[in-house]
Amino acid sequence: MHDFDLKNRYAIITGGAQGFGLDIARRFIKSGSKVRIWDIDETELKKASQDINSENLSYDVLDVSNFTQVKNAVEKISENTNIDILVNSAGITGPTAELWNYSIDDWSRIIEINLNGIFYSCKAVVPHMIKNNYGRIVNIASVSGKDGNANASAYSSSKAGVIGLTKSLGKELALNNIAVNAVTPAGANTRILNQMSKEHVQRMLSKVPKGRFLEVHELTSMVCWLSSEENSFSTAAVFDISGGRSTY
Ligand SMILES: NC(=O)c1ccc[n+]([C@@H]2O[C@H](COP(=O)([O-])OP(=O)(O)OC[C@H]3O[C@@H](n4cnc5c(N)ncnc54)[C@H](O)[C@@H]3O)[C@@H](O)[C@H]2O)c1
Known part of the structure; x- marks a missing residue:
């Protein structure tokens, strides 16, 4: 596997203690970046940190749905370094149920973490990127934000919101050297799938042509x-990675 050129970059990866975020952290470090993981799960953060065992990895235990915690962490980091990259991967699916049976607390928690957390x-982070006239932001949305999944209205809505946020912010920053993009993965076998019923996961899988x-x-x-810096023209865009499920 080749390396990307992320030498001397500083990246924050939210939800990086496991799953997508952790794998991204590993490859960023291998590609020369310093990485700071933010996650709410201290046990998994410690495990990830021991496992990666690199001086280029550090972490904060924080809740992305708490703006004060997020802001304080950014202020501390920016005392010592530019922030070049932000990958927003923290997220939850919540339970699977029809909209009319969805609890208001579950709905609010999902929107608070998946959408407000990215906001x-x-x-x-963005004011620091503007000051340095450089930044790359990648928001992990989901194919469900484009297509909608039955019994996952809160999750699908939060991810549709992430797509809208990405398009707006990308346009706001288009004249700075700051790219803001979203990716829309189909299902991957990470711990997040445990939050949904087996039938729901099977239904998701059955929709993937691959x-x-x-x-x-x-x-x-x-x-x-x-x-990476190589991405110099794509911004405010949505990159599909759904094995053919979503063709736009
Ligand atoms: N795995 C999939 O099938 C799939 C498909 C499409 C999109 N996604 C999205 O990808 C992202 C990563 O998912 P994953 O599959 O790696 O899941 P995961 O559960 O393995 O990892 C998510 C991480 O986010 C952290 N997290 C949750 N709430 C948090 C909070 N409030 N503050 C800080 N950290 C928090 C968790 O502790 C966990 O470490 C999520 O946004 C998810 O919605 C996943």
Whole structure:
């Protein structure tokens, strides 16, 4: 596997203790970047940090749905370094149920983490990127934000919101050297799938023409390019990685 050129870059990856975020962290470090992971799960953060065992990895235990925590973390980091890259991967699916049976608390929590969390991270980080006239932001949305999934209205809505946020912010920053893009993966076999029923996961899989789950490293590869300086013209865009499920 080749490396991308991320030498001397500093990246924040939210939700990086596991799954997509952790794999992206590994490949960023291998490609020369310093990485700071933000995650709410301290146990998994410690495990990830021991496993990667690199001086280029550090972390904060924080909740992306808490703007004060996010802002304080950014202020601390920016005392010592530019922030070149932000990958927003923290997310939850919540339970699977019809909209009319969805609990208001579950709905709110999903929107708060998946959508507001990205708003908060971008709100805190973007002023620093503007000051340095450089930045690459990648938001992990989902194919469900384009197509909608039955019994996942909150999740699908939050991811549709992430797509709208990405398009707006990308346009706002188009004259700076700051690219903002979203990716829309189909299902991948990470811990997040445990939050949904087995039937729901099977239904998701049955919609994928390639007939299999996305491999985590396949998404990482796309995120690496989008996060690199080589991505100099794509912004406010949505990159599909759904094995043919979504063709737009
Ligand atoms: N795996 C899939 O099938 C799939 C498909 C499409 C999109 N996605 C999206 O990809 C992203 C990553 O998912 P994953 O599959 O790696 O899941 P995962 O559960 O393996 O990882 C998500 C990480 O986010 C962290 N997190 C959750 N809430 C948080 C909070 N409030 N603050 C900070 N960290 C928090 C978790 O602790 C976890 O480490 C999510 O946004 C998810 O919606 C996943």
